[in-house]
Amino acid sequence: MTRNPAAQTAFGPMLLAAVEQNETAEHRLVDDDLADLFLPAPLRWLVSATRYAPLRRALIKVSEWSGPGLWVNLCCRKRFVGDKLSEALDNIDAVVILGAGFDTRAYRLTRQVRIPVFEADLPVNIARKAKTVRRVLGELPLSVRLVAVDFEHDDLLTALAEHxxxxxxxxxxxxxxxxxxxxxxxxxxxxxxxxxxxxGSRIVFTYVRRDFIDGTNRYGTRTLYRSVRRRRQLWHFGLQPDDVAGFLSEYGWRLVDQAGPDELVQRYVEHTGRKLGASQLEWSAYAEKS
Incomplete structure (x- = not known):
């Protein structure tokens, strides 16, 4: 399987979600009882170590050094996605997760409904996901279909239709x-x-701000900028919040909701009592098909 630098980033968000499970329920930013199990053994050991609160706080502090506020963004965007999905469940026929990585949402969703869930990602991640699911669950749920696709070169709908x-x-x-x-x-x-x-279809997606991509505003994340824009050149696309509605309308979608850092903190952090801020770098958007 061909190595892809973007594919190597799949574990990061799940590590954060797994560490958050070591917080008490009232202080937790995201609930995911499968996150730890879907990680490789070395990362599971790290998560286990963060049951000790000082180590957990130290890990969060280290993450803040490279990307201030991104811990909140990465955890709370999962809450935003989950809220929108829960609201829509009675009115949808299927779920498609693009760039699924090692996200566990499809497998937690099978506890609630039996609608088809398509997980689409790079072939290397799909192969690893299949192996991981069999390790954790014994077999792939019948309602979940793993779809190997390269978004840069393949036709998404053709790949989905084949499944x-x-x-x-x-x-x-x-x-x-x-x-x-x-x-x-x-x-x-x-x-x-x-x-x-x-x-009646819906879409929820996240994006980074275009002015970060073009380098005019680095939002206090110089280390991250050097990594994803200069050294490894992993990030390529961005939007500005004021442009999202127009971008979506070009393709027949209507913007319904956006969550920037202030909304994320208000919705998901303030009630926990934790003193954590969110980054202006990443936003979440929700739209419906006209």
Missing amino acids: GYLTDYRVFFICEGVTQYLTEDAVRRTFEGLRAAAP
Whole structure:
């Protein structure tokens, strides 16, 4: 399998989610009882060590050094996605998770409903995901389909159709922590494909701000900028919050809600009593198909 630098980032968000499970319920930013199990052994050992609160606080502090506020963004965007999905469950026929990585949402969702869930990602991640699911659950749930696709080169709808996707499904699309890793051409091609989604479909996605991508504002994350824009050149695409509605309307979608840092903190952090801020760098958006 070909190594892909973006594929190597799949574990990070799940590590944060797993560490958060060591917080008490009232202080936790995100609930995910499978996150720890889906990680490789060395990361599971690290998560286990963070049961000791001082080590947990130290890990969060280290993450803040490279990207101030991103711990909150990465944890709370999962809450935002989960809230929107829960609200829509009675009115959708399928879920498609783009760039699924090692996210556990599909497997937690099977506890609630039996609608088809398509997890689409790079072939290397799909192979690792299949192996991980069999290790943790014994077998792949019948309602979950793993779809290998390269968003830069492959046709998304063709790949989904090969696994049973129907164009008349009212679909809930999830694209969490993905768009920045794609070129603008790939993002636009993906949204062009989603133009065919049935009325009543929904999409929730995250994006980084375009002024970070072009280097005019680094939002206090100089180390992160050097890593993802200069050294490894992992991030390519960004949007500005004021431009999201117009971008979506080009492809037949209507913006319903956006959550920037202030909204994330207000919705998900303040009631925990934890003194954590969110970064202006990443936002979450929710839209419906006209």
